[in-house]
Amino acid sequence: MKIFKRQKTKVIVFSILGLLIIVTVYIYYSFAWMFFVEPKDGGHNYGQEIHFVAGSEIGEDGFKDGIGNAVKMYKPIRLSTLNDSTIVFADIYNHAIRTISSDGMVTTIAGGSDKQGYQDGIVQDARFDNPHGVSVRKDGAIAVAEVKNNTIRLLTPIEINGKVTYTVSTLAGIKGESGMQDGENENALFDSPHSLAWGQNGELFVADLNNSRIRMIYKGKTITVAGRDKTGKMDGDLLTGTLKYPMDIVTDEFGNVWIVDAGTMAIRKWNKEEGLSTPFPKAEIAMPHGISLIDSNYVVVAEMYGHRILTYNIATKKVSTICGTTKKGIGNGKLAKPAAVLVKDNKIWIADLGNHRIVNVDIPKFNK
Numbered sequence: 001m002k003i004f005k006r007q008k009t010k011v012i013v014f015s016i017l018g019l020l021i022i023v024t025v026y027i028y029y030s031f032a033w034m035f036f037v038e039p040k041d042g043g044h045n046y047g048q049e050i051h052f053v054a055g056s057e058i059g060e061d062g063f064k065d066g067i068g069n070a071v072k073m074y075k076p077i078r079l080s081t082l083n084d085s086t087i088v089f090a091d092i093y094n095h096a097i098r099t100i101s102s103d104g105m106v107t108t109i110a111g112g113s114d115k116q117g118y119q120d121g122i123v124q125d126a127r128f129d130n131p132h133g134v135s136v137r138k139d140g141a142i143a144v145a146e147v148k149n150n151t152i153r154l155l156t157p158i159e160i161n162g163k164v165t166y167t168v169s170t171l172a173g174i175k176g177e178s179g180m181q182d183g184e185n186e187n188a189l190f191d192s193p194h195s196l197a198w199g200q201n202g203e204l205f206v207a208d209l210n211n212s213r214i215r216m217i218y219k220g221k222t223i224t225v226a227g228r229d230k231t232g233k234m235d236g237d238l239l240t241g242t243l244k245y246p247m248d249i250v251t252d253e254f255g256n257v258w259i260v261d262a263g264t265m266a267i268r269k270w271n272k273e274e275g276l277s278t279p280f281p282k283a284e285i286a287m288p289h290g291i292s293l294i295d296s297n298y299v300v301v302a303e304m305y306g307h308r309i310l311t312y313n314i315a316t317k318k319v320s321t322i323c324g325t326t327k328k329g330i331g332n333g334k335l336a337k338p339a340a341v342l343v344k345d346n347k348i349w350i351a352d353l354g355n356h357r358i359v360n361v362d363i364p365k366f367n368k
Contacts, residue, residue, distance in 0.1 A: 037265065039286040039306030042321035048361040050323055050333055053349075054104040055357025059330050062356075063094045063113035071106040073098075074113070076351045076358055078145075078195055078248070078290070079342035080136045087342060087349060088142055089358065090131040097131060097144060097155065100358055102345070110155060110168060118149050118175045119168075126168035128153070133195035133207070133248075140164075143171065143204055145193040150178045152193060152206060152217065171204070172222050180211045188222035190215070195248040197257065205257050207246040214246060214257060214270060226257075226270045233264040233278065241276035243268065248290045248302075248340065260288035260301055267291070267299060267312065280312050283319065290340035290351070294363060300348055302338040309341060309350060309361070322348060323361050330355045 054071040062072025074093040096111035117127035133145030142155040151173035155166040172185035179189035191210035203218040213227030232242035244263025259268040290302030308324030336354025347360045
């Protein structure tokens, strides 16, 4: 009887170990492999000087408004131009929407480290949970992609006593419910929406990360414009094109949506005529996390696990490195998990997520 029990125990142990191995292999090949990708050749490195703007000079997190090194952030991500002198950004673990001026003044306009949750209404009472994406509409309204609540929120500017403030509402999604469902905005479901970008005609595009889709919110409805149940790197329309973990998007004046697709380490492009395409088929980016455009000639990418800012010449397909050394750090031209980029006023602004700071570099004079 004892021998039988020992044999039964061994069978159970080996069965559990076997199951753990299968699960581990599945998790690794499904998505975990992305975190172990080594950066590839980044072409010519311009080595642009990294200018500190605000946050921590030694990589400390926290929550505090102010200017320069008096400011504290906790994983700043996604950047969008609010006006000529101001950028808005999402501060993930402070559950806040904040602004930064060109001279480094940081102000919280919604949420805060003690305001994690979900609440619409006047901005002082609003609560967010892990906001990631921000995008400013032409009229100054700020759309927010909120990961933990799986909602798209909207900060609408209003004027009270001569000062601009905001009201917060839910544009699409159901608080706390993840899934994949198109339809009326109040019934739409998202799964970890990571970024968004306004189009030329008032449509709002959303990178719906875990659904591996690009969604569009327009005239009260949410529809899918790119991606499907199958994931991958196939070009084409809704019936054939595939994505895998689209992380960030930016729109251009020609109606294109440019996408950094983390699961395929690629830059993708979508428009309604051609569907999905892969403009740089040979690009292999170690966790592409942020994207912006320098006019119509260059695509700029934040390479999170390469700790670099890369640029791709749209005409020649050549890659160059703007800054970063492939080694994580702070100081001496280093970045730590850069998460977002924004081209503004001849500079590339960078959300240096791992260092809890925002920096910028001058756009170089590119080699021909």
